[in-house]
Amino acid sequence: MNVIESASNEKIKSAAKLSSSSKERKEKREFFLEGLRLCRDAAECGIAIKNFFYTENALEKHKSDVEFISSKAEQTFLISKSAALKMSDTQNPQGLFCVCPFLCEKGEEVVLSGGKFIALENVQDPSNLGAISRTAEALGITALIAENGCDIYNPKAQRAAMGSLLRLPVIRTENLSSLIEKCKENGFKAYATTPSENAKLITECDMSGSVIAVVGNEGNGVSEKIFASCESVTIPMKGRAESLNASVAAAITMWEIMRS
């Protein structure tokens, strides 16, 4: 166990930068987790933890958790309150932080072997990404597929995901449309969600066997390119609201996929 007093220590500054900058995460191929829940989830699900930082206060309140997380971490640091504040998103940090290498990336072969998949095309809001991941895991979706949009290591996405983004397989693709075509060659049904009333009702879709369903960007929905490869499906709306929130539309879509 090492001690860090100064908030301008290089390890602290580097961790804070991982938290705030997607570019930094991509360059270092590392990400940042804050809080008891996420740090413990990381230790429990066996992902690599490079640095674990905790405050005196966190040690007093969560002794067994601190010991457990320390036992899984490459390096452990007791840090000052000012160092914790430098890294934290909040004014009253719990005082537990991890830096982890990027998770092992799953390739497209995971998809092609079959299952039930939700694909996000350019979903931007980290809270939506996190919420969709949480629901996907709870309902038993095989894996999340993502093209563009928010990165899964965004701290707000990780917080909303309640640990699910550490456990649920995520496949990044540069070409969702081509992946969908390969899925269809492998017998998948491919659906793209839309608020349009002209689309097929989601309750009338065949969800048996392997399925991939695409949820689009919050503002623009699914792109024309993806619609060209998929059957358009809609959640019938009987009320006056303009649309469902992206995470709710995704939740109902995943529910229908897993329902039968």
Place this chain on the structure above:
Amino acid sequence: MNVIESASNEKIKSAAKLSSSSKERKEKREFFLEGLRLCRDAAECGIAIKNFFYTENALEKHKSDVEFISSKAEQTFLISKSAALKMSDTQNPQGLFCVCPFLCEKGEEVVLSGGKFIALENVQDPSNLGAISRTAEALGITALIAENGCDIYNPKAQRAAMGSLLRLPVIRTENLSSLIEKCKENGFKAYATTPSENAKLITECDMSGSVIAVVGNEGNGVSEKIFASCESVTIPMKGRAESLNASVAAAITMWEIMRS
């Protein structure tokens, strides 16, 4: 049209207090709305607007909206940027604000005449309340019923609701358990949601006719008192996540109620 320059003007201070204090809202029986979307929604759906405040900047950017909202408001004020900042939740306010009297409250007789209802028992998080209201309106739920928990005039709830809390009927009850008993005497089916695996699967419930379904507090779920009056139902979870977010559990529940 009147002009307010000072951020310490009484009307500005009073509006800011309505935004921050639930107690103040209850005493004055007034609430506060911020932003183009909500102020326009208020004007469009015909609720009373006591004061409408806008900045020079808002007038330039949204002239026709400002004129439309002004035409519906009892009093209209052109305000300074500092007055806007005093009232706003954000650092870059859009510069449109309304103060409205409490909405016309619906009584329990609205429920007893039948329909499809979602009841919230002590739901605390304003974002959950708002999100549930938005989904309820989109799916065509008859009305929202609420016992305790977050007040519907909370600015965060209003923002997440995207105007739906101004349109969807909301029935406040002091005694949800007694209301459910009356519903059952009127032929309703009454369900209470739980993560427990011993409960009936929601996919196997009869959702025909009049239905009331209860979603519980984020931490503690539905209370024993309510379970005593309802059939317990659960959303089957196949994954590892501990539970669904309250707004997602409510969304799937409402979807199942309206699905058939």
